Amino acid sequence: MITKTILALESSCDETSVSVVQGRFDSSSPNELPTAVRVLAHFVESQTVHLAFGGVVPEVAARDHLVKITPLAMACISHSGIDPDNLDGIAVTMGPGLIGALMVGSLFAQGLALALNKPLLGINHVDAHLAPALLLNRFNPDADIQQWIEVANVEYPALALTVSGGHCHLSLLKSPVDRTILGHTADDACGEAFDKVAKLLGLPYPGGPHLETLARQSHAQNQSFKFTSTLADKTNRHGFSYSGLKTQVLDAVRRQLGHPQGRIDGSKLPPETKANIAAAFQDAAIGQLADRLHNALSDHPDVRSILVAGGVAANSAFREKINKFDKLQIRFAPLSLCSDNATMIGLHALLPGAQLSSHHPFSRYSYPS
Known part of the structure:
Protein backbone atom coordinates (compact mmCIF):
# COMPACT_ATOMS: atom_id res chain seq x y z
CA MET A 1 0.00 0.00 0.00
CA ASN A 137 -18.97 9.83 -4.58
CA ARG A 138 -19.23 12.65 -2.06
CA PHE A 139 -17.31 15.49 -0.46
CA ASN A 140 -18.58 17.69 2.34
CA PRO A 141 -15.90 20.15 3.51
CA ASP A 142 -17.20 19.93 7.07
CA ALA A 143 -17.82 16.20 7.43
CA ASP A 144 -15.31 14.59 5.07
CA ILE A 145 -12.07 16.46 5.79
CA GLN A 146 -9.31 13.97 6.68
CA GLN A 147 -11.64 11.01 6.00
CA TRP A 148 -10.69 8.33 3.49
CA ILE A 149 -13.24 8.08 0.67
CA GLU A 150 -13.28 5.07 -1.64
CA VAL A 151 -12.77 5.98 -5.28
CA ALA A 152 -15.89 5.79 -7.43
CA ASN A 153 -16.42 3.05 -10.00
CA VAL A 154 -17.12 4.90 -13.26
CA GLU A 155 -18.54 2.91 -16.17
CA TYR A 156 -16.76 3.58 -19.49
CA PRO A 157 -17.07 4.85 -22.15
CA ALA A 158 -18.39 8.06 -20.64
CA LEU A 159 -19.43 11.49 -21.85
CA ALA A 160 -17.88 14.32 -19.85
CA LEU A 161 -19.50 17.75 -19.83
CA THR A 162 -17.55 20.60 -18.23
CA VAL A 163 -19.64 23.78 -17.97
CA SER A 164 -18.38 26.87 -16.18
CA GLY A 165 -17.97 30.62 -16.49
CA GLY A 166 -15.00 30.30 -18.81
CA HIS A 167 -15.38 26.89 -20.44
CA CYS A 168 -17.92 24.65 -22.14
CA HIS A 169 -16.52 21.28 -23.29
CA LEU A 170 -18.04 17.96 -24.25
CA SER A 171 -15.63 15.02 -24.30
CA LEU A 172 -15.64 11.27 -24.76
CA LEU A 173 -13.72 9.30 -22.12
CA LYS A 174 -12.66 5.71 -22.75
CA SER A 175 -10.73 5.73 -19.47
CA PRO A 176 -9.84 8.40 -16.87
CA VAL A 177 -6.95 9.55 -19.07
CA ASP A 178 -8.14 8.67 -22.60
CA ARG A 179 -10.10 11.78 -23.52
CA THR A 180 -11.30 13.04 -26.91
CA ILE A 181 -12.86 16.50 -27.15
CA LEU A 182 -16.09 16.30 -29.13
CA GLY A 183 -17.11 19.94 -28.95
CA HIS A 184 -16.56 23.28 -27.28
CA THR A 185 -18.09 26.73 -27.39
CA ALA A 186 -17.65 28.84 -30.50
CA ASP A 187 -17.96 32.06 -28.50
CA ASP A 188 -19.19 32.47 -24.91
CA ALA A 189 -19.25 29.81 -22.22
CA CYS A 190 -22.58 28.87 -20.67
CA GLY A 191 -21.64 30.20 -17.23
CA GLU A 192 -20.46 33.47 -18.75
CA ALA A 193 -23.86 33.86 -20.42
CA PHE A 194 -25.56 33.27 -17.06
CA ASP A 195 -23.44 35.98 -15.44
CA LYS A 196 -23.94 38.52 -18.23
CA VAL A 197 -27.70 38.02 -18.42
CA ALA A 198 -27.85 38.34 -14.64
CA LYS A 199 -25.94 41.62 -14.85
CA LEU A 200 -28.32 42.84 -17.57
CA LEU A 201 -31.22 42.15 -15.19
CA GLY A 202 -29.53 44.10 -12.40
CA LEU A 203 -28.55 41.09 -10.28
CA PRO A 204 -25.41 41.07 -8.10
CA TYR A 205 -22.14 39.40 -9.12
CA PRO A 206 -21.58 36.48 -9.40
CA GLY A 207 -24.85 36.38 -11.29
CA GLY A 208 -25.42 32.69 -12.01
CA PRO A 209 -26.81 31.65 -8.60
CA HIS A 210 -28.90 34.84 -8.36
CA LEU A 211 -30.39 34.22 -11.81
CA GLU A 212 -31.29 30.66 -10.83
CA THR A 213 -33.07 31.96 -7.72
CA LEU A 214 -34.92 34.58 -9.77
CA ALA A 215 -35.98 31.99 -12.36
CA ARG A 216 -37.69 29.95 -9.63
CA GLN A 217 -40.04 32.89 -9.05
CA SER A 218 -41.44 32.62 -12.57
CA HIS A 219 -44.84 30.99 -13.00
CA ALA A 220 -45.22 28.83 -16.09
CA GLN A 221 -48.77 30.03 -16.77
CA ASN A 222 -47.50 33.62 -16.91
CA GLN A 223 -44.46 32.88 -19.09
CA SER A 224 -44.50 35.32 -22.01
CA PHE A 225 -40.91 34.87 -23.24
CA LYS A 226 -39.42 32.19 -25.44
CA PHE A 227 -35.74 32.19 -26.39
CA THR A 228 -34.27 29.79 -28.91
CA SER A 229 -30.84 28.31 -28.37
CA THR A 230 -28.42 27.77 -31.25
CA LEU A 231 -29.09 24.49 -33.02
CA ALA A 232 -26.19 22.19 -33.78
CA ASP A 233 -25.58 21.74 -37.50
CA LYS A 234 -24.41 18.61 -39.31
CA THR A 235 -20.76 19.64 -39.13
CA ASN A 236 -20.83 20.68 -35.46
CA ARG A 237 -23.30 18.44 -33.64
CA HIS A 238 -21.43 18.72 -30.36
CA GLY A 239 -20.46 22.41 -30.32
CA PHE A 240 -21.97 25.22 -28.26
CA SER A 241 -22.79 28.89 -28.82
CA TYR A 242 -24.29 31.38 -26.37
CA SER A 243 -23.71 34.79 -27.95
CA GLY A 244 -26.97 34.65 -29.93
CA LEU A 245 -28.95 33.70 -26.85
CA LYS A 246 -27.51 36.67 -24.95
CA THR A 247 -28.52 38.97 -27.82
CA GLN A 248 -32.10 37.65 -27.72
CA VAL A 249 -32.31 38.46 -24.01
CA LEU A 250 -30.85 41.93 -24.58
CA ASP A 251 -33.43 42.62 -27.31
CA ALA A 252 -36.27 41.41 -25.07
CA VAL A 253 -35.16 43.67 -22.22
CA ARG A 254 -34.80 46.60 -24.61
CA ARG A 255 -38.36 46.07 -25.90
CA GLN A 256 -39.76 45.84 -22.38
CA LEU A 257 -38.07 49.13 -21.47
CA GLY A 258 -39.43 50.91 -24.54
CA HIS A 259 -36.22 50.96 -26.62
CA PRO A 260 -34.29 53.48 -24.49
CA GLN A 261 -31.15 55.19 -25.75
CA GLY A 262 -27.81 54.41 -24.09
CA ARG A 263 -27.20 51.78 -21.44
CA ILE A 264 -29.88 49.12 -20.93
CA ASP A 265 -30.81 48.75 -17.25
CA GLY A 266 -32.92 45.65 -16.72
CA SER A 267 -33.18 46.32 -12.98
CA LYS A 268 -36.00 48.76 -13.83
CA LEU A 269 -38.22 45.95 -15.12
CA PRO A 270 -41.14 44.70 -12.99
CA PRO A 271 -40.13 41.74 -10.78
CA GLU A 272 -42.44 39.31 -12.59
CA THR A 273 -41.02 40.29 -15.99
CA LYS A 274 -37.45 39.82 -14.75
CA ALA A 275 -38.33 36.40 -13.33
CA ASN A 276 -39.93 35.30 -16.60
CA ILE A 277 -36.93 36.46 -18.64
CA ALA A 278 -34.56 34.66 -16.26
CA ALA A 279 -36.57 31.43 -16.50
CA ALA A 280 -36.81 31.56 -20.30
CA PHE A 281 -33.07 32.17 -20.60
CA GLN A 282 -32.22 29.36 -18.19
CA ASP A 283 -34.47 26.92 -20.06
CA ALA A 284 -32.78 27.74 -23.37
CA ALA A 285 -29.26 27.66 -21.93
CA ILE A 286 -29.52 24.27 -20.26
CA GLY A 287 -31.65 22.98 -23.13
CA GLN A 288 -28.67 23.49 -25.44
CA LEU A 289 -26.47 21.41 -23.12
CA ALA A 290 -29.00 18.57 -23.05
CA ASP A 291 -29.37 18.75 -26.85
CA ARG A 292 -25.63 18.26 -27.35
CA LEU A 293 -25.63 15.31 -24.97
CA HIS A 294 -28.46 13.72 -26.97
CA ASN A 295 -26.43 14.21 -30.16
CA ALA A 296 -23.33 12.67 -28.60
CA LEU A 297 -25.30 9.68 -27.29
CA SER A 298 -26.75 9.16 -30.76
CA ASP A 299 -23.25 9.21 -32.27
CA HIS A 300 -21.73 7.05 -29.50
CA PRO A 301 -24.43 4.53 -28.50
CA ASP A 302 -22.02 2.48 -26.37
CA VAL A 303 -21.68 5.28 -23.78
CA ARG A 304 -22.56 4.08 -20.27
CA SER A 305 -22.01 7.16 -18.11
CA ILE A 306 -22.36 10.93 -18.09
CA LEU A 307 -19.96 13.01 -15.97
CA VAL A 308 -20.82 16.65 -15.26
CA ALA A 309 -18.54 19.25 -13.66
CA GLY A 310 -17.89 22.99 -13.50
CA GLY A 311 -19.69 25.86 -11.82
CA VAL A 312 -22.91 25.47 -13.85
CA ALA A 313 -23.15 21.88 -12.56
CA ALA A 314 -24.34 23.39 -9.26
CA ASN A 315 -27.51 24.70 -10.98
CA SER A 316 -30.45 22.62 -9.71
CA ALA A 317 -32.53 22.99 -12.91
CA PHE A 318 -29.55 21.74 -14.90
CA ARG A 319 -29.09 18.76 -12.59
CA GLU A 320 -32.77 17.91 -12.91
CA LYS A 321 -32.47 18.02 -16.71
CA ILE A 322 -29.39 15.77 -16.78
CA ASN A 323 -30.90 13.27 -14.36
CA LYS A 324 -33.56 12.53 -17.00
CA PHE A 325 -30.91 10.51 -18.84
CA ASP A 326 -31.98 7.78 -16.45
CA LYS A 327 -30.69 4.75 -18.36
CA LEU A 328 -27.09 5.86 -17.82
CA GLN A 329 -24.84 6.26 -14.81
CA ILE A 330 -25.01 9.99 -13.96
CA ARG A 331 -22.16 11.46 -11.93
CA PHE A 332 -21.95 15.11 -10.87
CA ALA A 333 -18.95 16.68 -9.19
CA PRO A 334 -19.86 17.23 -5.50
CA LEU A 350 -3.36 11.66 -8.52
CA LEU A 351 -4.66 10.36 -11.85
CA PRO A 352 -2.46 8.20 -14.09
CA GLY A 353 -0.31 10.23 -16.44
CA ALA A 354 0.11 13.30 -14.22
CA GLN A 355 3.62 14.40 -15.13
CA LEU A 356 5.97 17.32 -14.81
CA SER A 357 4.73 20.15 -16.99
CA SER A 358 6.14 23.30 -18.54
CA HIS A 359 6.61 25.95 -15.87
CA HIS A 360 5.07 28.58 -18.13
CA PRO A 361 1.37 29.32 -17.55
CA PHE A 362 -0.83 29.44 -20.61
CA SER A 363 -4.06 31.38 -21.06
CA ARG A 364 -5.94 29.33 -23.66
CA TYR A 365 -7.03 25.72 -23.91
CA SER A 366 -5.35 23.92 -26.82
CA TYR A 367 -7.88 22.42 -29.20
CA PRO A 368 -7.04 19.68 -31.68
CA SER A 369 -6.77 20.96 -35.25
Whole structure:
Protein backbone atom coordinates (compact mmCIF):
# COMPACT_ATOMS: atom_id res chain seq x y z
CA MET A 1 0.00 0.00 0.00
CA ILE A 2 1.41 3.37 -1.08
CA THR A 3 0.18 6.83 -0.09
CA LYS A 4 0.92 9.94 -2.16
CA THR A 5 0.49 13.43 -0.72
CA ILE A 6 -0.02 16.47 -2.96
CA LEU A 7 -0.12 20.17 -2.11
CA ALA A 8 -2.36 21.83 -4.72
CA LEU A 9 -2.87 25.47 -5.69
CA GLU A 10 -5.54 27.16 -7.84
CA SER A 11 -5.49 30.81 -8.96
CA SER A 12 -6.87 30.85 -12.50
CA CYS A 13 -9.61 33.44 -11.97
CA ASP A 14 -11.15 34.95 -8.82
CA GLU A 15 -10.70 32.17 -6.26
CA THR A 16 -7.47 31.71 -4.35
CA SER A 17 -7.39 28.11 -3.17
CA VAL A 18 -4.92 25.73 -1.53
CA SER A 19 -5.51 22.09 -0.65
CA VAL A 20 -3.64 19.03 0.58
CA VAL A 21 -4.90 15.72 -0.81
CA GLN A 22 -3.76 12.14 -0.46
CA GLY A 23 -4.25 9.08 -2.63
CA ARG A 24 -3.89 5.48 -1.55
CA PHE A 25 -2.52 3.08 -4.19
CA ASP A 26 -2.09 -0.69 -4.25
CA SER A 27 1.24 -0.37 -6.05
CA SER A 28 3.68 2.16 -7.45
CA SER A 29 2.55 1.61 -11.06
CA PRO A 30 2.16 4.98 -12.85
CA ASN A 31 -0.92 3.63 -14.66
CA GLU A 32 -2.89 2.88 -11.52
CA LEU A 33 -5.86 4.79 -10.14
CA PRO A 34 -5.96 5.42 -6.39
CA THR A 35 -8.25 3.08 -4.47
CA ALA A 36 -9.15 5.81 -1.97
CA VAL A 37 -8.52 9.52 -1.51
CA ARG A 38 -8.77 11.96 1.34
CA VAL A 39 -8.60 15.72 1.64
CA LEU A 40 -6.47 16.80 4.59
CA ALA A 41 -7.15 20.53 4.15
CA HIS A 42 -9.34 22.53 1.77
CA PHE A 43 -9.10 26.33 1.71
CA VAL A 44 -10.93 28.59 -0.77
CA GLU A 45 -11.14 32.38 -0.66
CA SER A 46 -13.36 34.11 -3.21
CA GLN A 47 -12.42 37.64 -4.22
CA THR A 48 -15.19 39.99 -3.12
CA VAL A 49 -13.28 42.98 -4.50
CA HIS A 50 -14.91 42.40 -7.91
CA LEU A 51 -18.45 43.04 -6.60
CA ALA A 52 -18.02 46.77 -7.22
CA PHE A 53 -17.28 46.14 -10.90
CA GLY A 54 -19.98 43.55 -11.60
CA GLY A 55 -17.37 41.14 -12.99
CA VAL A 56 -13.78 39.99 -12.70
CA VAL A 57 -11.06 42.58 -13.41
CA PRO A 58 -7.93 40.58 -14.37
CA GLU A 59 -5.34 43.00 -12.93
CA VAL A 60 -7.27 43.30 -9.66
CA ALA A 61 -7.59 39.50 -9.48
CA ALA A 62 -3.83 38.99 -9.87
CA ARG A 63 -3.03 41.52 -7.15
CA ASP A 64 -5.53 39.93 -4.77
CA HIS A 65 -4.04 36.46 -5.37
CA LEU A 66 -0.62 37.93 -4.58
CA VAL A 67 -1.85 39.15 -1.19
CA LYS A 68 -3.70 35.96 -0.23
CA ILE A 69 -1.71 33.03 -1.54
CA THR A 70 1.15 32.92 0.99
CA PRO A 71 -0.92 33.12 4.21
CA LEU A 72 -3.50 30.75 2.73
CA ALA A 73 -0.83 28.17 1.85
CA MET A 74 0.72 28.43 5.32
CA ALA A 75 -2.68 27.97 6.97
CA CYS A 76 -3.52 25.01 4.73
CA ILE A 77 -0.25 23.19 5.42
CA SER A 78 -0.64 23.80 9.15
CA HIS A 79 -4.25 22.58 9.15
CA SER A 80 -3.34 19.44 7.20
CA GLY A 81 -0.84 18.29 9.81
CA ILE A 82 1.62 17.33 7.06
CA ASP A 83 5.32 18.12 7.25
CA PRO A 84 6.12 19.85 3.92
CA ASP A 85 9.21 17.65 3.62
CA ASN A 86 6.87 14.65 3.34
CA LEU A 87 4.99 15.98 0.31
CA ASP A 88 5.28 13.87 -2.84
CA GLY A 89 4.65 16.79 -5.17
CA ILE A 90 3.17 20.23 -5.71
CA ALA A 91 0.37 20.65 -8.25
CA VAL A 92 -0.70 24.00 -9.65
CA THR A 93 -3.11 25.26 -12.28
CA MET A 94 -1.07 26.24 -15.35
CA GLY A 95 -4.09 27.22 -17.45
CA PRO A 96 -6.39 28.07 -19.02
CA GLY A 97 -7.31 31.22 -17.14
CA LEU A 98 -6.35 34.85 -16.57
CA ILE A 99 -2.65 35.07 -17.37
CA GLY A 100 -1.74 37.37 -14.46
CA ALA A 101 -3.67 35.27 -11.97
CA LEU A 102 -2.10 32.08 -13.33
CA MET A 103 1.39 33.53 -12.99
CA VAL A 104 0.87 34.29 -9.29
CA GLY A 105 -0.03 30.67 -8.55
CA SER A 106 2.54 29.09 -10.84
CA LEU A 107 5.45 31.25 -9.65
CA PHE A 108 4.54 30.62 -6.01
CA ALA A 109 4.40 26.88 -6.72
CA GLN A 110 7.73 26.95 -8.56
CA GLY A 111 9.43 28.71 -5.66
CA LEU A 112 7.96 26.28 -3.15
CA ALA A 113 8.93 23.27 -5.27
CA LEU A 114 12.50 24.53 -5.58
CA ALA A 115 12.76 25.29 -1.86
CA LEU A 116 11.43 21.86 -0.85
CA ASN A 117 13.07 19.99 -3.75
CA LYS A 118 9.74 18.49 -4.79
CA PRO A 119 8.31 17.65 -8.23
CA LEU A 120 6.09 20.34 -9.76
CA LEU A 121 3.01 19.17 -11.67
CA GLY A 122 1.33 21.62 -14.02
CA ILE A 123 -2.39 20.86 -14.23
CA ASN A 124 -4.92 21.81 -16.90
CA HIS A 125 -7.80 23.60 -15.20
CA VAL A 126 -10.54 22.26 -17.51
CA ASP A 127 -9.38 18.66 -17.17
CA ALA A 128 -9.16 19.05 -13.39
CA HIS A 129 -12.82 20.07 -13.09
CA LEU A 130 -13.71 16.47 -13.97
CA ALA A 131 -11.49 14.86 -11.32
CA PRO A 132 -14.04 15.12 -8.45
CA ALA A 133 -16.73 13.53 -10.64
CA LEU A 134 -14.29 10.77 -11.63
CA LEU A 135 -13.02 9.96 -8.15
CA LEU A 136 -15.50 11.06 -5.47
CA ASN A 137 -18.97 9.83 -4.58
CA ARG A 138 -19.23 12.65 -2.06
CA PHE A 139 -17.31 15.49 -0.46
CA ASN A 140 -18.58 17.69 2.34
CA PRO A 141 -15.90 20.15 3.51
CA ASP A 142 -17.20 19.93 7.07
CA ALA A 143 -17.82 16.20 7.43
CA ASP A 144 -15.31 14.59 5.07
CA ILE A 145 -12.07 16.46 5.79
CA GLN A 146 -9.31 13.97 6.68
CA GLN A 147 -11.64 11.01 6.00
CA TRP A 148 -10.69 8.33 3.49
CA ILE A 149 -13.24 8.08 0.67
CA GLU A 150 -13.28 5.07 -1.64
CA VAL A 151 -12.77 5.98 -5.28
CA ALA A 152 -15.89 5.79 -7.43
CA ASN A 153 -16.42 3.05 -10.00
CA VAL A 154 -17.12 4.90 -13.26
CA GLU A 155 -18.54 2.91 -16.17
CA TYR A 156 -16.76 3.58 -19.49
CA PRO A 157 -17.07 4.85 -22.15
CA ALA A 158 -18.39 8.06 -20.64
CA LEU A 159 -19.43 11.49 -21.85
CA ALA A 160 -17.88 14.32 -19.85
CA LEU A 161 -19.50 17.75 -19.83
CA THR A 162 -17.55 20.60 -18.23
CA VAL A 163 -19.64 23.78 -17.97
CA SER A 164 -18.38 26.87 -16.18
CA GLY A 165 -17.97 30.62 -16.49
CA GLY A 166 -15.00 30.30 -18.81
CA HIS A 167 -15.38 26.89 -20.44
CA CYS A 168 -17.92 24.65 -22.14
CA HIS A 169 -16.52 21.28 -23.29
CA LEU A 170 -18.04 17.96 -24.25
CA SER A 171 -15.63 15.02 -24.30
CA LEU A 172 -15.64 11.27 -24.76
CA LEU A 173 -13.72 9.30 -22.12
CA LYS A 174 -12.66 5.71 -22.75
CA SER A 175 -10.73 5.73 -19.47
CA PRO A 176 -9.84 8.40 -16.87
CA VAL A 177 -6.95 9.55 -19.07
CA ASP A 178 -8.14 8.67 -22.60
CA ARG A 179 -10.10 11.78 -23.52
CA THR A 180 -11.30 13.04 -26.91
CA ILE A 181 -12.86 16.50 -27.15
CA LEU A 182 -16.09 16.30 -29.13
CA GLY A 183 -17.11 19.94 -28.95
CA HIS A 184 -16.56 23.28 -27.28
CA THR A 185 -18.09 26.73 -27.39
CA ALA A 186 -17.65 28.84 -30.50
CA ASP A 187 -17.96 32.06 -28.50
CA ASP A 188 -19.19 32.47 -24.91
CA ALA A 189 -19.25 29.81 -22.22
CA CYS A 190 -22.58 28.87 -20.67
CA GLY A 191 -21.64 30.20 -17.23
CA GLU A 192 -20.46 33.47 -18.75
CA ALA A 193 -23.86 33.86 -20.42
CA PHE A 194 -25.56 33.27 -17.06
CA ASP A 195 -23.44 35.98 -15.44
CA LYS A 196 -23.94 38.52 -18.23
CA VAL A 197 -27.70 38.02 -18.42
CA ALA A 198 -27.85 38.34 -14.64
CA LYS A 199 -25.94 41.62 -14.85
CA LEU A 200 -28.32 42.84 -17.57
CA LEU A 201 -31.22 42.15 -15.19
CA GLY A 202 -29.53 44.10 -12.40
CA LEU A 203 -28.55 41.09 -10.28
CA PRO A 204 -25.41 41.07 -8.10
CA TYR A 205 -22.14 39.40 -9.12
CA PRO A 206 -21.58 36.48 -9.40
CA GLY A 207 -24.85 36.38 -11.29
CA GLY A 208 -25.42 32.69 -12.01
CA PRO A 209 -26.81 31.65 -8.60
CA HIS A 210 -28.90 34.84 -8.36
CA LEU A 211 -30.39 34.22 -11.81
CA GLU A 212 -31.29 30.66 -10.83
CA THR A 213 -33.07 31.96 -7.72
CA LEU A 214 -34.92 34.58 -9.77
CA ALA A 215 -35.98 31.99 -12.36
CA ARG A 216 -37.69 29.95 -9.63
CA GLN A 217 -40.04 32.89 -9.05
CA SER A 218 -41.44 32.62 -12.57
CA HIS A 219 -44.84 30.99 -13.00
CA ALA A 220 -45.22 28.83 -16.09
CA GLN A 221 -48.77 30.03 -16.77
CA ASN A 222 -47.50 33.62 -16.91
CA GLN A 223 -44.46 32.88 -19.09
CA SER A 224 -44.50 35.32 -22.01
CA PHE A 225 -40.91 34.87 -23.24
CA LYS A 226 -39.42 32.19 -25.44
CA PHE A 227 -35.74 32.19 -26.39
CA THR A 228 -34.27 29.79 -28.91
CA SER A 229 -30.84 28.31 -28.37
CA THR A 230 -28.42 27.77 -31.25
CA LEU A 231 -29.09 24.49 -33.02
CA ALA A 232 -26.19 22.19 -33.78
CA ASP A 233 -25.58 21.74 -37.50
CA LYS A 234 -24.41 18.61 -39.31
CA THR A 235 -20.76 19.64 -39.13
CA ASN A 236 -20.83 20.68 -35.46
CA ARG A 237 -23.30 18.44 -33.64
CA HIS A 238 -21.43 18.72 -30.36
CA GLY A 239 -20.46 22.41 -30.32
CA PHE A 240 -21.97 25.22 -28.26
CA SER A 241 -22.79 28.89 -28.82
CA TYR A 242 -24.29 31.38 -26.37
CA SER A 243 -23.71 34.79 -27.95
CA GLY A 244 -26.97 34.65 -29.93
CA LEU A 245 -28.95 33.70 -26.85
CA LYS A 246 -27.51 36.67 -24.95
CA THR A 247 -28.52 38.97 -27.82
CA GLN A 248 -32.10 37.65 -27.72
CA VAL A 249 -32.31 38.46 -24.01
CA LEU A 250 -30.85 41.93 -24.58
CA ASP A 251 -33.43 42.62 -27.31
CA ALA A 252 -36.27 41.41 -25.07
CA VAL A 253 -35.16 43.67 -22.22
CA ARG A 254 -34.80 46.60 -24.61
CA ARG A 255 -38.36 46.07 -25.90
CA GLN A 256 -39.76 45.84 -22.38
CA LEU A 257 -38.07 49.13 -21.47
CA GLY A 258 -39.43 50.91 -24.54
CA HIS A 259 -36.22 50.96 -26.62
CA PRO A 260 -34.29 53.48 -24.49
CA GLN A 261 -31.15 55.19 -25.75
CA GLY A 262 -27.81 54.41 -24.09
CA ARG A 263 -27.20 51.78 -21.44
CA ILE A 264 -29.88 49.12 -20.93
CA ASP A 265 -30.81 48.75 -17.25
CA GLY A 266 -32.92 45.65 -16.72
CA SER A 267 -33.18 46.32 -12.98
CA LYS A 268 -36.00 48.76 -13.83
CA LEU A 269 -38.22 45.95 -15.12
CA PRO A 270 -41.14 44.70 -12.99
CA PRO A 271 -40.13 41.74 -10.78
CA GLU A 272 -42.44 39.31 -12.59
CA THR A 273 -41.02 40.29 -15.99
CA LYS A 274 -37.45 39.82 -14.75
CA ALA A 275 -38.33 36.40 -13.33
CA ASN A 276 -39.93 35.30 -16.60
CA ILE A 277 -36.93 36.46 -18.64
CA ALA A 278 -34.56 34.66 -16.26
CA ALA A 279 -36.57 31.43 -16.50
CA ALA A 280 -36.81 31.56 -20.30
CA PHE A 281 -33.07 32.17 -20.60
CA GLN A 282 -32.22 29.36 -18.19
CA ASP A 283 -34.47 26.92 -20.06
CA ALA A 284 -32.78 27.74 -23.37
CA ALA A 285 -29.26 27.66 -21.93
CA ILE A 286 -29.52 24.27 -20.26
CA GLY A 287 -31.65 22.98 -23.13
CA GLN A 288 -28.67 23.49 -25.44
CA LEU A 289 -26.47 21.41 -23.12
CA ALA A 290 -29.00 18.57 -23.05
CA ASP A 291 -29.37 18.75 -26.85
CA ARG A 292 -25.63 18.26 -27.35
CA LEU A 293 -25.63 15.31 -24.97
CA HIS A 294 -28.46 13.72 -26.97
CA ASN A 295 -26.43 14.21 -30.16
CA ALA A 296 -23.33 12.67 -28.60
CA LEU A 297 -25.30 9.68 -27.29
CA SER A 298 -26.75 9.16 -30.76
CA ASP A 299 -23.25 9.21 -32.27
CA HIS A 300 -21.73 7.05 -29.50
CA PRO A 301 -24.43 4.53 -28.50
CA ASP A 302 -22.02 2.48 -26.37
CA VAL A 303 -21.68 5.28 -23.78
CA ARG A 304 -22.56 4.08 -20.27
CA SER A 305 -22.01 7.16 -18.11
CA ILE A 306 -22.36 10.93 -18.09
CA LEU A 307 -19.96 13.01 -15.97
CA VAL A 308 -20.82 16.65 -15.26
CA ALA A 309 -18.54 19.25 -13.66
CA GLY A 310 -17.89 22.99 -13.50
CA GLY A 311 -19.69 25.86 -11.82
CA VAL A 312 -22.91 25.47 -13.85
CA ALA A 313 -23.15 21.88 -12.56
CA ALA A 314 -24.34 23.39 -9.26
CA ASN A 315 -27.51 24.70 -10.98
CA SER A 316 -30.45 22.62 -9.71
CA ALA A 317 -32.53 22.99 -12.91
CA PHE A 318 -29.55 21.74 -14.90
CA ARG A 319 -29.09 18.76 -12.59
CA GLU A 320 -32.77 17.91 -12.91
CA LYS A 321 -32.47 18.02 -16.71
CA ILE A 322 -29.39 15.77 -16.78
CA ASN A 323 -30.90 13.27 -14.36
CA LYS A 324 -33.56 12.53 -17.00
CA PHE A 325 -30.91 10.51 -18.84
CA ASP A 326 -31.98 7.78 -16.45
CA LYS A 327 -30.69 4.75 -18.36
CA LEU A 328 -27.09 5.86 -17.82
CA GLN A 329 -24.84 6.26 -14.81
CA ILE A 330 -25.01 9.99 -13.96
CA ARG A 331 -22.16 11.46 -11.93
CA PHE A 332 -21.95 15.11 -10.87
CA ALA A 333 -18.95 16.68 -9.19
CA PRO A 334 -19.86 17.23 -5.50
CA LEU A 335 -21.52 20.63 -5.05
CA SER A 336 -18.66 21.90 -2.89
CA LEU A 337 -16.19 21.15 -5.72
CA CYS A 338 -18.14 22.53 -8.71
CA SER A 339 -16.62 26.02 -8.63
CA ASP A 340 -12.86 26.64 -8.84
CA ASN A 341 -10.89 25.01 -6.03
CA ALA A 342 -7.48 23.49 -5.38
CA THR A 343 -8.84 20.11 -4.28
CA MET A 344 -9.80 19.29 -7.87
CA ILE A 345 -6.24 20.21 -8.91
CA GLY A 346 -4.80 17.83 -6.32
CA LEU A 347 -7.21 15.04 -7.28
CA HIS A 348 -6.25 15.39 -10.94
CA ALA A 349 -2.58 15.12 -9.95
CA LEU A 350 -3.36 11.66 -8.52
CA LEU A 351 -4.66 10.36 -11.85
CA PRO A 352 -2.46 8.20 -14.09
CA GLY A 353 -0.31 10.23 -16.44
CA ALA A 354 0.11 13.30 -14.22
CA GLN A 355 3.62 14.40 -15.13
CA LEU A 356 5.97 17.32 -14.81
CA SER A 357 4.73 20.15 -16.99
CA SER A 358 6.14 23.30 -18.54
CA HIS A 359 6.61 25.95 -15.87
CA HIS A 360 5.07 28.58 -18.13
CA PRO A 361 1.37 29.32 -17.55
CA PHE A 362 -0.83 29.44 -20.61
CA SER A 363 -4.06 31.38 -21.06
CA ARG A 364 -5.94 29.33 -23.66
CA TYR A 365 -7.03 25.72 -23.91
CA SER A 366 -5.35 23.92 -26.82
CA TYR A 367 -7.88 22.42 -29.20
CA PRO A 368 -7.04 19.68 -31.68
CA SER A 369 -6.77 20.96 -35.25
